[in-house]
Amino acid sequence: MNFTDIIKAFVTGITHSVVSRVGAIMASVIFPVLLTATMLDMQGIIHNPYFGFVLYMVLGPLFILSLVLIFAGLFFFKGKEGVGYFTYEYLKEQFSAPERFIRVRKLIVICTALSVINIAIIVLISYEGYHFMESEDFCGGICHTAMAPEHTAYLNSPHSSVRCVECHIGPGAQWFIKSKISGARQLVAVALGNFSRPIATPIHGLRPARETCEECHRPELFHGEKLYIKDKYLPDEQNTNVQTVLLMKVGSGGYRGSKANGIHWHVAPENKITYKHQDKGRLEISEVTLAKPNGTMVDFKAPGADEAEEAKETGHQERIMDCLDCHNRPTHIYLSPNEALDLKLNHGDIPLELPYIKKQGLAVISKDYKSSEEAKNNIATELRAWYLQNYPDVVKNNMELLDKAIAGVQAAYAENVFPEMNINWNTYTNFLGHKNDSGCFRCHDESHETSSGETISQDCDKCHIILAEDEPAPEVLKTLRGSNN
Ligand code: HEC
Ligand code: HEC
Ligand code: HEC
Numbered sequence: 001m002n003f004t005d006i007i008k009a010f011v012t013g014i015t016h017s018v019v020s021r022v023g024a025i026m027a028s029v030i031f032p033v034l035l036t037a038t039m040l041d042m043q044g045i046i047h048n049p050y051f052g053f054v055l056y057m058v059l060g061p062l063f064i065l066s067l068v069l070i071f072a073g074l075f076f077f078k079g080k081e082g083v084g085y086f087t088y089e090y091l092k093e094q095f096s097a098p099e100r101f102i103r104v105r106k107l108i109v110i111c112t113a114l115s116v117i118n119i120a121i122i123v124l125i126s127y128e129g130y131h132f133m134e135s136e137d138f139c140g141g142i143c144h145t146a147m148a149p150e151h152t153a154y155l156n157s158p159h160s161s162v163r164c165v166e167c168h169i170g171p172g173a174q175w176f177i178k179s180k181i182s183g184a185r186q187l188v189a190v191a192l193g194n195f196s197r198p199i200a201t202p203i204h205g206l207r208p209a210r211e212t213c214e215e216c217h218r219p220e221l222f223h224g225e226k227l228y229i230k231d232k233y234l235p236d237e238q239n240t241n242v243q244t245v246l247l248m249k250v251g252s253g254g255y256r257g258s259k260a261n262g263i264h265w266h267v268a269p270e271n272k273i274t275y276k277h278q279d280k281g282r283l284e285i286s287e288v289t290l291a292k293p294n295g296t297m298v299d300f301k302a303p304g305a306d307e308a309e310e311a312k313e314t315g316h317q318e319r320i321m322d323c324l325d326c327h328n329r330p331t332h333i334y335l336s337p338n339e340a341l342d343l344k345l346n347h348g349d350i351p352l353e354l355p356y357i358k359k360q361g362l363a364v365i366s367k368d369y370k371s372s373e374e375a376k377n378n379i380a381t382e383l384r385a386w387y388l389q390n391y392p393d394v395v396k397n398n399m400e401l402l403d404k405a406i407a408g409v410q411a412a413y414a415e416n417v418f419p420e421m422n423i424n425w426n427t428y429t430n431f432l433g434h435k436n437d438s439g440c441f442r443c444h445d446e447s448h449e450t451s452s453g454e455t456i457s458q459d460c461d462k463c464h465i466i467l468a469e470d471e472p473a474p475e476v477l478k479t480l481r482g483s484n485n
């Protein structure tokens with residue numbers, strides 16, 4: 001047997017077995033496509049979530065299947081001699097006689113070479129496929145309608161360059177596998193269109209925040225107080241800019257002798273806070289327990305907590321307080337109508353020169369719309385009609401001003417409201433602060449009491465010092481900037 005004979009035997013083996021033949025045809029069709037597509041993807045030439053999906057979730061597995069078919073065919077197919085080509089008997093016969101072994105050496109070389117190439121390709125596909133499954137494209141792009149709200153809010157957040165998996169899965173194989181199992185179920189739900197709208201929160205089975213957030217953030221190293229300046233606009237003719245200035249007691253979880261203090265005192269290792277809540281949304285807190293470093297337990301109970309405990313109402317659950325009890329919206333931040341417009345006005349996406357735009361914008365985005373399309377059209381027609389009637393001179397001479405304002409108001413709506421997912425203003429609660437939702441005041445309400453009458457403080461200076469509230473040009477900022485303007 002010489003080299004060509006071996007190739008012939010190999011090819012004959014394949015052609016004689018139906019299974020191998022199917023595998024070989026599949027492999028030769030898929031291989032060039034797969035290789036080219038993987039190269040294009042690695043170079044970042046094609047950037048489309050469906051491209052990655054077809055490549056890694058469909059073509060990749062099919063290619064591996066085709067290789068399996070080829071070898072399965074060769075293994076089970078019996079040639080003229082009634083011996084399978086790659087069976088144990090066949091190989092034993094070839095290996096036992098030295099002169100035969102010299103001949104099969106070439107066969108081994110071919111097989112090894114082919115295997116090395118195949119393994120290299122499979123490793124490449126798996127590596128790229130793994131990264132694809134970890135990408136924001138896969139999480140946010142494939143499940144278009146289902147993830148549109150989270151994806152949109154994420155893109156406008158401070159975490160827009162942190163990949164979804166960093167918070168939702170985190171490091172380690174255990175959570176990766178867990179997520180793929182629940183991911184498969186979710187993929188089916190998306191394909192069948194029977195996922196819940198909106199997706200209910202709080203999410204259960206989310207990895208404990210301290211294992212994910214603390215990969216990047218170290219609350220024990222935070223310190224001191226931080227100045228927060230919030231720009232707002234009044235609903236008057238000039239859309240007057242006012243500012244709220246807070247000195248936020250961000251504090252620290254305590255580190256190397258510095259004591260835990262301020263807001264991040266809750267997450268210091270020595271303070272363990274658990275709480276019981278009666279509702280799914282964790283808004284109705286009946287009891288808060290603080291385990292102090294010296295081992296004493298302090299129990300703050302809401303009025304009626306004991307009766308609720310006895311009744312063991314459905315949904316009653318206990319939870320250890322962590323980052324998410326305040327930062328439940330670190331990246332999927334949905335704003336209120338007021339905040340959404342203030343942000344657009346502040347960025348100049350809505351021109352401040354247009355009289356009453358804050359007021360008119362607010363009126364038109366606060367309405368209920370059945371679809372994003374309807375909202376978009378209605379915002380445009382209503383604003384156009386109102387300005388042509390009330391400020392014809394302003395807009396007729398400067399149509400771009402109105403067009404820009406309309407686009408800005410439409411964006412303020414589209415970035416926060418998703419009628420297709422039944423997400424309206426304030427569908428999702430935000431625990432940080434106490435403005436639109438009870439937030440910190442779920443516990444800090446002076447009505448959770450210990451048996452000796454201590455309460456969880458609502459003292460306005462406990463968490464922040466209010467330096468200015470809704471003031472045009474606050475004095476404190478002038479002082480800080482050392483100027484009079
Ligand atoms: C900075 C961390 C972080 C990143 C990055 C992140 N998420 Fe989330 N996400 C969360 C947290 C925390 C919650 C839980 C909210 C709750 O339980 O109340 C959440 C909730 C969700 C929900 C449930 C619905 C909702 O709005 O609360 C979906 C869906 C979701 N995330 C998808 C995504 C997708 C898709 C991406 C990437 C485009 C992503 N997440 C990126 C932290 C993150
Ligand atoms: C992979 C790293 C990473 C992870 C994981 C992560 N973050 Fe962040 N986070 C960042 C970065 C980077 C910034 C700073 C963004 C900036 O300053 O523009 C940030 C900013 C923040 C801020 C400040 C936001 C602001 O308005 O300035 C908060 C609060 C925060 N993260 C909370 C969280 C919470 C809670 C989690 C866990 C659910 C989390 N982060 C997980 C990287 C991460
Ligand atoms: C008791 C509520 C609470 C808890 C618990 C909490 N935070 Fe915060 N955190 C805040 C508040 C309030 C602020 C300041 C206001 C803001 O960022 O809008 C803040 C600020 C931050 C910032 C920005 C700090 C800066 O200096 O800009 C980061 C990052 C952060 N928190 C991460 C975390 C992480 C990670 C955890 C969990 C280990 C955590 N926080 C637990 C309430 C909390």
Ligand code: HEC
Pocket residue numbers: 249260261262263265266273275285288290300321325326431432433439440441442443444455456457462463
């Ligand atoms: C699950 C209940 C709970 C929630 C929610 C909660 N806290 Fe607390 N907090 C406590 C308890 C209990 C104490 C200790 C009693 C006290 O000091 O009044 C405390 C104490 C504090 C302290 C004083 C820490 C110190 O130095 O002694 C600050 C500041 C604080 N909380 C800020 C906040 C902020 C800001 C939020 C919302 C973003 C918040 N808390 C949400 C339970 C809670």
Ligand code: HEC
Pocket residue numbers: 230244246432433434435440441444457458459460461462463464466469
């Ligand atoms: C347990 C902590 C805590 C207590 C007590 C507290 N606040 Fe706050 N407050 C916050 C946090 C946190 C924010 C910032 C939320 C954010 O970043 O949006 C805030 C924001 C504010 C703002 C700015 C809101 C805005 O964006 O316009 C005002 C005004 C305010 N608080 C007033 C008060 C007053 C008045 C009291 C006393 C009755 C009080 N707060 C008590 C935690 C607290």
